Amino acid sequence: MTVVSxxxxxxxxxxxxxxxxxxxxPGARRVSIAGIALRxxxxxxxxxxxxxxxxxxxxxxxxxxxxxAGTNQVDGWGFGNYETLARYQAGIWRYLFNSAFVSLLTVxxxxxxxxxxxxxxxxxxxxGKNVLFLLTLAILxxxxxxxxIPLYVLLNEVGLANSLVGVALVLTMFQLPFSTFLMRISFxxxxxxxxxxxxxxxxxxxxxxxxxxxxxxxxxxxxxxLFSFLAAWNDFFAPLILINDTERMTLPLAVSNLRGQVxxxxxxxxxxxxxxxxxxxxxxLFLLLQRHYVRGFMSGALKG
Amino acid sequence: xxxxxQALLGWLYATPxxxxxxxxxAIPLLLVIKMSVSKWPLLTxxxxxxxxxxxxxAVDHRFFTDSVVFTLKYTVLATVLLLVLGLGLALLVQxxxxxxxxxxxxxxxxxxxxxxxxxxxxxxxxxxxxSPLKPLMDSWGFTFLGSPNAALFSTTFLIVWRYAGFYMxxxxxxxxxxxxxxxxxxxxxxxxxxxTFWRVTMPLLRPTxxxxxxxxxxxxxxxxxxxxxxxxxxxxxxxxxVVQLIYSVAFxxxxxxxxxxxxxxxxxxxxxxxxxxxxxAFRSEES
Numbered sequence: 079m080t081v082v083s084x085x086x087x088x089x090x091x092x093x094x095x096x097x098x099x100x101x102x103x104p105g106a107r108r109v110s111i112a113g114i115a116l117r118x119x120x121x122x123x124x125x126x127x128x129x130x131x132x133x134x135x136x137x138x139x140x141x142x143x144x145x146x147a148g149t150n151q152v153d154g155w156g157f158g159n160y161e162t163l164a165r166y167q168a169g170i171w172r173y174l175f176n177s178a179f180v181s182l183l184t185v186x187x188x189x190x191x192x193x194x195x196x197x198x199x200x201x202x203x204x205x206g207k208n209v210l211f212l213l214t215l216a217i218l219x220x221x222x223x224x225x226x227i228p229l230y231v232l233l234n235e236v237g238l239a240n241s242l243v244g245v246a247l248v249l250t251m252f253q254l255p256f257s258t259f260l261m262r263i264s265f266x267x268x269x270x271x272x273x274x275x276x277x278x279x280x281x282x283x284x285x286x287x288x289x290x291x292x293x294x295x296x297x298x299x300x301x302x303x304l305f306s307f308l309a310a311w312n313d314f315f316a317p318l319i320l321i322n323d324t325e326r327m328t329l330p331l332a333v334s335n336l337r338g339q340v341x342x343x344x345x346x347x348x349x350x351x352x353x354x355x356x357x358x359x360x361x362x363l364f365l366l367l368q369r370h371y372v373r374g375f376m377s378g379a380l381k382g
Numbered sequence: 383x384x385x386x387x388q389a390l391l392g393w394l395y396a397t398p399x400x401x402x403x404x405x406x407x408a409i410p411l412l413l414v415i416k417m418s419v420s421k422w423p424l425l426t427x428x429x430x431x432x433x434x435x436x437x438x439x440a441v442d443h444r445f446f447t448d449s450v451v452f453t454l455k456y457t458v459l460a461t462v463l464l465l466v467l468g469l470g471l472a473l474l475v476q477x478x479x480x481x482x483x484x485x486x487x488x489x490x491x492x493x494x495x496x497x498x499x500x501x502x503x504x505x506x507x508x509x510x511x512x513s514p515l516k517p518l519m520d521s522w523g524f525t526f527l528g529s530p531n532a533a534l535f536s537t538t539f540l541i542v543w544r545y546a547g548f549y550m551x552x553x554x555x556x557x558x559x560x561x562x563x564x565x566x567x568x569x570x571x572x573x574x575x576x577x578t579f580w581r582v583t584m585p586l587l588r589p590t591x592x593x594x595x596x597x598x599x600x601x602x603x604x605x606x607x608x609x610x611x612x613x614x615x616x617x618x619x620x621x622x623x624v625v626q627l628i629y630s631v632a633f634x635x636x637x638x639x640x641x642x643x644x645x646x647x648x649x650x651x652x653x654x655x656x657x658x659x660x661x662x663a664f665r666s667e668e669s
Contacts, residue, residue, distance in 0.1 A: 195399035202392025312496020346512035364494035
């Protein structure tokens with residue numbers, strides 16, 4: 079649990095009292111009864127706030143295995159709702175596979191493209207460099223829907239209609255502004271002497287990139303990979319438009335469609351189970367890679 | 383000689399980026415402009431130039447004005463709430479301590495969820511059948527998505543839940559960027575905490591506020607998933623956003639990609655103008 083603590087500790091340690099923060103003297107951390115009494119309302123208030131953010135998640139997880147009328151889990155606790163989900167149309171395994179396929183392909187493509195692209199933008203001068211970089215960032219300015227309508231037509235033309243590869247290509251493109259930008263600043267943060275020394279020692283530029291720079295920009299790559307995975311795993315709009323075959327739907331689409339299937343009666347239990355399966359990898363990755371997750375936000379904020 | 387080799391290598395490494403950006407961004411962008419001035423039904427494809435018929439149809443669409451007004455209303459509501467809450471949470475957990483790190487992580491966890499997953503979660507949470515607040519709904523006689531205003535506020539709550547942590551982090555980064563001695567100076571000049579906040583923190587936070595406002599306004603103007611999943615545009619078509627209109631014109635019934643492309647182009651131009659105005663406003667205030 080160390081979200082942005084690296085940066086905050088210096089600020090708090092500098093003896094500054096942040097505006098609006100509760101009165102609290104950094105130097106004197108004596109635990110007194112009066113101090114505890116003074117801090118208790120703060121703990122209660124902030125604890126309640128944290129609970130508001132956590133409660134919906136916890137509730138969904140609990141509700142998905144608890145008995146509920148109108149679901150496949152009527153009496154007693156158990157995994158009836160997950161069984162419904164497993165049997166839904168092409169089956170959850172199919173949808174999990176589709177989602178995993180799209181996500182991993184997107185992550186792989188994003189990593190490769192932004193690794194080479196970031197290197198090119200950080201270390202080389204070539205004609206059209208600035209135009210290409212600005213064009214890449216301009217992807218951010220254009221609404222999702224504005225691009226998906228023509229992409230639907232284009233992918234049909236080249237035989238990628240209704241294809242998971244097509245979805246992964248589109249999702250990779252949407253990841254490029256963030257990932258190219260982040261990889262560029264990651265490479266720029268590495269001292270030039272490092273790869274120059276490698277080149278002098280007889281490494282080719284690719285050798286220097288692979289053996290010397292790759293380890294140096296690894297944190298950047300982890301952040302890029304994490305963000306592209308989360309974006310691809312969770313994306314709803316692109317598959318909604320580009321996929322119309324139930325066999326090829328991704329998990330978010332399948333869980334969303336599941337609601338309207340049984341004669342208009344919504345199976346809330348199965349929906350809860352679907353949300354749990356969708357959320358689980360994201361939350362696990364968040365907890366494991368929190369530092370990288372937060373750094374991704376910060377690099378955008380600092381330079382954006 | 384050396385420079386030529388440099389340029390060649392640079393282009394070599396940038397080629398994958400260039401291919402993706404051109405094939406999946408630049409060409410589609412040109413195509414959407416062409417589509418907006420062509421008769422282009424979903425099933426038969428390009429039927430030739432017809433400008434400005436698509437734009438006339440787009441503006442005359444019976445939900446066009448409603449969706450623009452609703453989207454703007456939602457954008458103002460979401461932006462104000464998210465920025466105020468994001469800043470509030472950031473100030474609350476600004477000092478580093480074990481407890482605050484725990485709080486930050488809790489506020490941030492929902493942002494790891496997809497917007498679609500979060501919307502599905504709240505779809506069940508708000509339903510009159512499966513909601514944990516069912517007893518409350520029964521005894522007070524209200525529903526979360528039953529009336530236009532309730533649907534708007536319920537959806538906004540979902541968005542605040544999902545994004546507040548994200549804006550908190552951006553605000554924290556901004557707050558870290560303010561040098562500590564500025565606060566020292568304000569304190570030694572006898573400024574109250576309230577004065578310090580309005581006269582020192584807020585002005586120095588302006589770049590962060592500009593960034594977060596632009597991000598939040600852009601995101602909210604393009605809202606789709608939350609309304610598509612939670613309200614399906616209802617009740618009584620009161621919660622249709624502009625992007626939902628594009629989707630429904632293109633793929634639900636009307637099947638007219640030309641008109642959808644025309645609305646998309648209008649949205650694109652509007653977005654560029656709105657963002658330019660915002661950045662200008664933040665810059666001119668500065669000088």
